[in-house]
Amino acid sequence: MxxxxxxxxxxxxNQFPRxxxxxxxxxxxxxxxxxxxxxxxxxxxxxxxxxLEKYAGHSFVKDVPMITQMGKAFDQKxxxxxxxxxxxxxxxxxxxxxxxxxxxLSFSPKDGEQSFTDLAIRAKENSSSTFIxxxxxxxxxxxxxxxxxxxxxxANALVKVIFVNLLGKGFTVFDANASLVMDNASVDFTQVxxxxxxxxxxxxxxxxxxxxxxxxxxxYVTAENNELxxxxxxHQIGKETESSFVTEGVLLDQAKKSxxxxxxxxxxxxxxxxxxxxNVLLLAPAVVNKSLPVILCDEEAVEGSHGxxxxxxxxxVLFYLQSRGVSAKEAERLMIxxxxxxxxxxxxxxxxxxxxxxxxxxxxx
Amino acid sequence: MxxxxxxxxxxxxxxxxxxxxxxxxxxxxxxxxxxxxxVLRISEEKKDPDWMRDFRLKCxxxxxxxxxxxxxxxxxxxxxxKIVTYxxxxxxxxxxxxxxxxxxxxxxxxxxxxxAERESLAGVGAxxxxxxxxxxxxxxxxxxxxxxxxxxxxxxxEYADMIKEHFMHLVPPTDHKFAALHGAVxxxxxxxxxxxGVHVKIPLQSYFRLNAAGAGxxxxxxxxxxxxxxxxxxxxxxxPKYNVANLHAGCxxxxxxxxxxxxxSTIENWSKNMYNLNTxxxxxxxxxxxxxxxxxxxxxxxxxxxxxxxxxxxxxxxxTGITFSGKGQDLDTGAKMIHIGKNTSSVIGTKSIxxxxxxxxxxxxxxxxxxxxxxxxxxxxxxxMLDSESNSDTIPAMxxxxxxCDVGHEAKIGRISNKAIFYLMSRGISEDEARAMIxxxxxxxxxxxxxxxxAVEMNNLIQLEMKGxx
Numbered sequence: 001m002x003x004x005x006x007x008x009x010x011x012x013x014n015q016f017p018r019x020x021x022x023x024x025x026x027x028x029x030x031x032x033x034x035x036x037x038x039x040x041x042x043x044x045x046x047x048x049x050x051x052l053e054k055y056a057g058h059s060f061v062k063d064v065p066m067i068t069q070m071g072k073a074f075d076q077k078x079x080x081x082x083x084x085x086x087x088x089x090x091x092x093x094x095x096x097x098x099x100x101x102x103x104x105l106s107f108s109p110k111d112g113e114q115s116f117t118d119l120a121i122r123a124k125e126n127s128s129s130t131f132i133x134x135x136x137x138x139x140x141x142x143x144x145x146x147x148x149x150x151x152x153x154x155a156n157a158l159v160k161v162i163f164v165n166l167l168g169k170g171f172t173v174f175d176a177n178a179s180l181v182m183d184n185a186s187v188d189f190t191q192v193x194x195x196x197x198x199x200x201x202x203x204x205x206x207x208x209x210x211x212x213x214x215x216x217x218x219x220y221v222t223a224e225n226n227e228l229x230x231x232x233x234x235h236q237i238g239k240e241t242e243s244s245f246v247t248e249g250v251l252l253d254q255a256k257k258s259x260x261x262x263x264x265x266x267x268x269x270x271x272x273x274x275x276x277x278x279n280v281l282l283l284a285p286a287v288v289n290k291s292l293p294v295i296l297c298d299e300e301a302v303e304g305s306h307g308x309x310x311x312x313x314x315x316x317v318l319f320y321l322q323s324r325g326v327s328a329k330e331a332e333r334l335m336i337x338x339x340x341x342x343x344x345x346x347x348x349x350x351x352x353x354x355x356x357x358x359x360x361x362x363x364x365x
Numbered sequence: 366m367x368x369x370x371x372x373x374x375x376x377x378x379x380x381x382x383x384x385x386x387x388x389x390x391x392x393x394x395x396x397x398x399x400x401x402x403x404v405l406r407i408s409e410e411k412k413d414p415d416w417m418r419d420f421r422l423k424c425x426x427x428x429x430x431x432x433x434x435x436x437x438x439x440x441x442x443x444x445x446x447k448i449v450t451y452x453x454x455x456x457x458x459x460x461x462x463x464x465x466x467x468x469x470x471x472x473x474x475x476x477x478x479x480x481a482e483r484e485s486l487a488g489v490g491a492x493x494x495x496x497x498x499x500x501x502x503x504x505x506x507x508x509x510x511x512x513x514x515x516x517x518x519x520x521x522x523e524y525a526d527m528i529k530e531h532f533m534h535l536v537p538p539t540d541h542k543f544a545a546l547h548g549a550v551x552x553x554x555x556x557x558x559x560x561x562g563v564h565v566k567i568p569l570q571s572y573f574r575l576n577a578a579g580a581g582x583x584x585x586x587x588x589x590x591x592x593x594x595x596x597x598x599x600x601x602x603x604x605p606k607y608n609v610a611n612l613h614a615g616c617x618x619x620x621x622x623x624x625x626x627x628x629x630s631t632i633e634n635w636s637k638n639m640y641n642l643n644t645x646x647x648x649x650x651x652x653x654x655x656x657x658x659x660x661x662x663x664x665x666x667x668x669x670x671x672x673x674x675x676x677x678x679x680x681x682x683x684x685t686g687i688t689f690s691g692k693g694q695d696l697d698t699g700a701k702m703i704h705i706g707k708n709t710s711s712v713i714g715t716k717s718i719x720x721x722x723x724x725x726x727x728x729x730x731x732x733x734x735x736x737x738x739x740x741x742x743x744x745x746x747x748x749x750m751l752d753s754e755s756n757s758d759t760i761p762a763m764x765x766x767x768x769x770c771d772v773g774h775e776a777k778i779g780r781i782s783n784k785a786i787f788y789l790m791s792r793g794i795s796e797d798e799a800r801a802m803i804x805x806x807x808x809x810x811x812x813x814x815x816x817x818x819x820a821v822e823m824n825n826l827i828q829l830e831m832k833g834x835x
Contacts, residue, residue, distance in 0.1 A: 024764055285767055288766050295757075297757045300753040312770070
């Protein structure tokens with residue numbers, strides 16, 4: 001058996017498309033992780049989805065290059081790791097015209113595992129599909145866990161992607177994502193980031209086609225001295241494209257979070273609309289919250305908006321709950337659950353939603 | 366064929382685009398470029414005390430060791446070695462307009478400064494190229510103990526210690542490359558001190574005119590508003606357009622003491638060959654209030670982010686600004702707020718309009734430190750694009766280090782709403798008028814904050830010229 005060539009990656013990732021003041025330390029994140037293996041998963045799928053394992057040179061991603069939002073340099077390091085070890089891409093093809101197809105990939109990394117899994121989804125014309133990716137481990141586990149996901153949504157295809165991170169407290173986690181959305185196609189991303197010590201998520205949507213759409217939502221609860229680094233970018237290129245993205249987050253203890261969300265209206269995307277929103281609840285005095293909601297606009301005939309709100313539990317809300325016999329601590333728990341539930345309700349897997357709920361409440365899964 | 370509709374013409378600069386020849390007989394200029402001998406020459410011209418001369422040399426060293434920013438507009442075409450950093454009219458500063466040399470006086474007459482002084486100002490400082498040529502404060506204001514003088518006189522007179530204590534402490538030369546350049550070659554500018562409890566009922570104004578081609582202006586404004594005092598200070602600037610680059614790297618340092626109030630209004634209308642790399646910063650003590658009103662219409666490239674440090678508990682700041690970028694302009698403007706004291710609050714409201722290929726970037730930063738419990742922040746930026754040749758970016762960063770705060774931000778970008786135009790037209794208003802009304806209304810939150818004369822000037826700058834479909 002060929003010995004695996006491990007790769008230690010120490011890299012700037014999640015670079016913001018422009019640069020701003022360096023002293024804010026928000027232009028990019030920094031990841032340190034070691035990869036020593038290819039990830040494994042349990043799979044459940046419907047019959048309309050074909051699964052093949054291909055080397056990078058034979059996958060559709062060779063002809064439809066997509067750079068993930070964790071950055072070109074990082075992608076190249078992942079490519080090198082794949083190539084050196086002759087690892088494959090798991091390629092999922094949803095056949096044209098197939099509706100309501102679904103795939104569930106469940107990852108359960110072992111303690112100390114340092115793995116990376118390369119996934120690619122090709123949703124052919126007029127298909128609809130849902131992909132659920134969950135990564136779970138006992139709280140005491142540690143290691144590195146990474147996923148790269150590239151999605152091609154061809155004309156009129158609808159793809160929903162759900163990623164749930166319920167990994168142990170010692171994990172470095174990354175998910176590097178990219179999608180290319182063609183005419184009248186739609187990609188919807190739902191992410192729940194609850195686990196890991198250092199978690200990085202980068203999502204890049206390229207709305208290339210006429211009336212291409214993306215929607216998305218992210219819920220996170222970052223506690224103890226854990227860190228979360230988020231970078232969402234939507235490039236709106238085609239006419240009448242639409243994008244929307246909502247983030248609901250909670251920071252506790254000494255947690256740190258950097259969130260970058262960019263709507264990029266490229267010249268020619270006439271009559272396009274884009275909206276992003278981040279709402280952060282701060283529940284401890286030692287947290288650090290960095291937010292960078294950005295609109296880049298090269299086209300006049302568009303509508304773009306963004307909003308951010310950051311703060312603690314409002315006095316009025318607290319008073320209302322306390323007047324109904326709910327303690328302050330309980331009120332905080334309620335708000336945390338509510339924020340996560342506002343995103344997890346988009347997950348069509350009741351068992352997984354229950355696991356999320358248990359994780360939030362600090363119960364064993 | 367129908368003409369393309371435009372709702373807003375470019376800024377009308379014809380009022381400002383006049384110039385006078387600067388002969389060797391009437392003006393002294395150092396050679397272009399920047400090196401130790403030039404810095405020492407400027408220091409000698411200004412009869413600097415030793416500490417200022419040494420400070421200039423230290424700044425030069427920092428300038429040489431500091432890189433240009435790698436974010437923001439491209440300034441690679443700015444060649445400092447081609448800039449003349451000191452141009453002095455061979456005249457003494459006057460306290461009466463009649464004593465100011467004819468060409469220079471005519472310049473300020475055309476700009477309306479003497480008239481404004483007569484009608485609505487408590488005092489005026491007028492700078493021409495590198496030196497103040499006129500400075501005056503009304504007797505009744507001086508009688509209150511208000512000091513409004515050129516900075517160099519203050520540095521040599523009874524306020525020497527005060528100047529030394531404050532000069533470039535709020536904006537240190539290590540802040541960025543052009544702060545260091547300013548520290549090395551600064552010249553001109555004003556010093557204002559408002560004693561405790563004094564309310565200056567009508568504004569003071571400084572006006573900066575850069576007439577020389579290929580020159581730089583590096584004025585320094587230092588304002589100290591003492592406890593409980595109140596001041597409105599207005600700053601204006603302009604220059605004729607040349608085919609070579611001009612540079613403005615001024616510096617404004619504002620100290621707002623306990624329970625004091627300072628409003629700092631600026632109408633910036635530099636010519637389109639100007640690189641405007643200006644630095645403005647205020648520090649506010651307990652209960653103090655700082656207001657910025659900023660209209661940016663000129664320059665080829667601007668980097669401009671007035672910064673406020675809310676040091677004292679319950680201090681607050683409001684920033685209201687508008688930026689208009691047209692053809693050939695890349696204006697990167699915004700504001701920064703740094704919350705340190707408890708229960709501080711800040712409000713940023715900005716508007717930007719871009720047209721004819723103009724590039725507009727709103728860039729801000731809000732930092733809420735661990736100590737700033739109970740703080741509130743509201744940031745609102747709206748951008749209007751008038752055609753698809755233009756560009757508008759919003760880059761607002763927030764760094765929050767306490768849970769006990771309330772921070773909100775929102776931004777919108779788009780074009781003139783078709784629904785709004787339709788609504789107005791359905792009420793009998795022509796399409797051209799409807800567009801003009803909407804753009805004027807968009808700018809109104811800023812113009813209404815200015816004194817009337819300057820609101821009128823701003824509205825003249827945003828001259829509305831409607832070309833309808835033929």
